[in-house]
Structures are given as structure tokens and as C-alpha cells.
Amino acid sequence: MSSFNQWDIVSGVGVTALGVAAARALETHRSGALVTDPYASAFVEAADAPVPLPSHPRDLDSQAWKGDTVWMSMATYVAVRSRFFDDFFARATADGIGQAVLLAAGLDTRAFRLDWPAGCRLFEVDQPRVLEFKDTVLGEQQAQARCDRRAVAVDLRDDWAAALHDAGFDTTRPTAWLAEGLLPYLPADAENNLFATIHRLSAPGSRIAVEHVDTQSLGMFDEEEMTQAGQQMGVDISTLLHNEDKEHPERVLTGLGWTARSDTAQQTARRYGRELDGTMGRNGGKLEYITASR
């Protein structure tokens, strides 16, 4: 049993996974969607969230959300981010990588919605109760994974490498790693340990993709916007963030000998024919997607 605090899908940082699923549900029903997630609405509808969350754009016409623009801004941001990382996995698997790890997988359904090569093994790491909720809903939906999907219930501040090994991770196979919507919620020592462990477990040819939010400019989300975003999801986000000094992931990975590059969210959105708006639009140059290979 982990000594770290536990949360479920409707408490603590678990709620943020539900918020991201709501954003993906909104995007899924939009014309010209950048991502289509057939299970996102089901997650939102199955959870007893602390505040109501939309699972379809028509929900935003109801009295509860009249005049709200934040949800569609979030949907656009999450769509751009999801698509960027979908494309990362498409390239990695096209180049022969047959093992993937979703760190803090939350309600990510890539195992079910992307094309994976035969024999591909995909690990989803997150807290036990988050994964339990996810598996219950996916079971009800009779969802079939399109790869060898393995849930790894462990805290990423704990010895997650051992849990990954126990689940069948193979250190001799090149791996594609993803940390999406994770780093701001990790303390600095856990983040340092995360990169060191990834490096240690990565065979040559491995790749990684990371969403980076500059913790120094987390103040970029002014207090009112932060409170508003929290109210949207029913959680006080400022209590979840670790905005102490952290080294930039591109520098960390370069320091470990990986070849890394950074794309801002704003550049990425425009490449996909979208424009970030609201808080995300004002700060889209400071939200980055780092990709690296070993």
C-alpha cells in the first residue's frame, strides 16, 4: 500500500482527468474535430463529479453554462494537445516502436482509439482508483483495446519503475513515453526522479513527449482565471500545483543525451488550423510540447 495520499476520479487531482475527458467530449462532437474520443462522454456521464461537467456542446446552451466561453477554449486546447501526442505515437509506431507508456494516463483512451502495430504493448500508469473507474466505464461500454493494454496502478512519487516491470515492461525494447497533463502536479523531486527513471528504462531508439507548463509563469493564469477554471471542474487547482523551481524538460533531456525539441501550443494549434483563445490564447506561447529521442 502506498504511503502517498490517494484520490479517485472525483477528488483531488483525479478531477482534472475528468475535466480533460469533458473537453475531449466537447471536441469529439464538434465539426472538424482534431480528436474523436468515443468514450469521453461516457466517463463524464458515469462520474458523480463535484460540479456538473458538460459531455456534449449542446449542454453549454443550458442555463448552467449560459454565456460560458471557458469550456470551448479548454476543448480547443485539449484537442490540439491530444492531436499533437496522437501524431507523436503515429510516428513512433510507424518507425517500429512497439512499446508505449502513458504516465498519468487518467481517462486517456489512446489504447482503444489509435492504430497500434501487432504485438504492441501499452502501459497506463495512474492511481488505483482512477484506473478502477476507467476500467468500469470501459467495461460497460464493451470497449476493446487495440493493443496489449496493461494498467499499472501506482503513484508516480513511489517506486513506479518496479510496478512497470511487474506489469511486463521490457527494457530491451525501444519505448514511446508520454507525460501529458502531469508535470505541474508533481513535486520537483518526483519530476527529477521521473526523468532519471525514464532515461534508465529507455532502450536506444526510445522517444518521449511531454507537455510543459512553465511553472514560473503559472502566475500567467491570474488568480481570477485560476479560480474560474477550478470552479468549472469543482476543484481548487492552485492547491494541486507544484510551482517550485524546476528545470525545463528540454534541458533535462538534452542533459541526459537525448535529442530534444520544443513546439509551443500556439504554433501547434495554428499548424492544425486552430487558434487558441481565452487564457490559453494569451499564454499559448508559454505552453510547450517537448519531444525527444534517445
Ligand SMILES: C[S@@+](CC[C@H](N)C(=O)[O-])C[C@H]1O[C@@H](n2cnc3c(N)ncnc32)[C@H](O)[C@@H]1O
Ligand atoms: C490532467 S489529468 C491528465 C490525464 C491524461 N494524461 C490526459 O491528458 O487525459 C492528470 C492525471 O495525473 C494523475 N496523477 C497526478 N499525479 C499523479 C501521481 N503522483 N501518481 C499517479 N498519477 C498521478 C491524476 O490521477 C490524473 O489522472
